[in-house]
Amino acid sequence: MLCTPLQVQAGDIGPIDQAGQRPSDSLPAIEKRQRPALMLASIYHPEPAPDTFWISEKFDGVRAYWDGKQLLSRQGYPIRAPGWFTKDFPSTPLDGELWIGPGQFEAVSAAARRFQPLEHEWRQIRYLLFDLPTSPQPYWQRRLQLQALTERQQIAHLRVPEYWRVKSQSALQQLLQQRLAAGAEGLMLNQADARYQAGRSKALLKLKPYFDAEAMVLAHLPDKGKYSGMLGSLLVQNDQGVRFKIGTGFTDQQRRIPPAIGSRISYRYRSLTAKGKPRHASFLRPFEPL
The missing domain is CATH 2.40.50.140 (Nucleic acid-binding proteins)
Known part of the structure; x- marks a missing residue:
């Protein structure tokens, strides 16, 4: 039904139950939420030289912050993953993304928003690790620390995405087209010598066709x-x-x-x-x- 501009109706937000509804006992958690201090990407323009960046695929998943005890969304909502999913996670805070596969954003979003997790949904999900928010090291060292962490933890659904280095704008565009053809949303560029900094940053850039x-x-x-x-x-x-x-x-x-x-x-x-x-x-x- 079409509505006039005076008929304002706000949509529901926050966790949902197995029927797709938001249970009333989730409201206190929503009211008390605190957004994690995450590093946010700016849009890439041709000016920065690409050879100073570590490049990874941009995934169409749900941003998730591990505070050492629980998963939180970018907006600060608790993500109620099954106990087995986070059981052996390290106490170190992690910045990453819950992901199923190309074109599966709606599926992973629904799973992450449920008040009660569904086993068959979470069996498909991987937690892709992008960064270590509390590490004081430059990005290239944090990336090596992430790799060592996943090798030490040996958790199948805890992974560090593949990264690339390119030397020219033409090589960057060629890599973009290759990843788009494989189903990627685009590319993420991390400045090699940058420290982790909460908020919008020029040290983290996104390159997309849209x-x-x-x-x-x-x-x-x-x-x-x-x-x-x-x-x-x-x-x-x-x-x-x-x-x-x-x-x-x-x-x-x-x-x-x-x-x-x-x-x-x-x-x-x-x-x-x-x-x-x-x-x-x-x-x-x-x-x-x-």
Whole structure:
């Protein structure tokens, strides 16, 4: 059902149960959550020389922080993994990503959000380790420490992704195309001599053929053609305060029952205009604040 801009409806957030619902006893955990101080990637531009970076694949999984006792999402929600999954994890804090495989974001996201974990879902999940947040060493040494840690722990689902070094922009683009063909989202570039620093950093860069971000739904705009009587486009506002329309990426079901006004969505775009407006924006999914 289409709604006017005055009919604001906020979407639910946080853990879900096996039926996909959020149990009431998870609310105190949500209210008391504290976001982990993670290092966040900036967008790669051709200016930095690629030979100063260690490069890995960008995975479409769920960012997860191991604080030495439990897994936490980027937003600070506890991720209730089965006991066997984290039983032999080290006491050292870890920064990584829960991942199943290319194109499996929805599956791993659902598993990570459940109030009660499902065994068959977690048997598919691997915890890919990217960094050691509390280590004072430069990145290249932290990467070696991660490798030694996984070899010492001998846990099948605890892994360090493969890394590459390239010497030129052309070699970097060639590597990007190879990984995209294999199902990757893109590449991550870590400055070899950089220390771990919480917040947005130029020492951690992402290189993708497209980008994604979040926005709030302001209005449902009806379609006047093929989808007459259904959703034509969403009027949204992103975190930078820019308002724009998104008219592609929806299923027929989402056009019949669009994301609620006041809820947040994830969208994909190619680049930004000089005024900061996303080019070729398309709907990706309802935003899941893990």
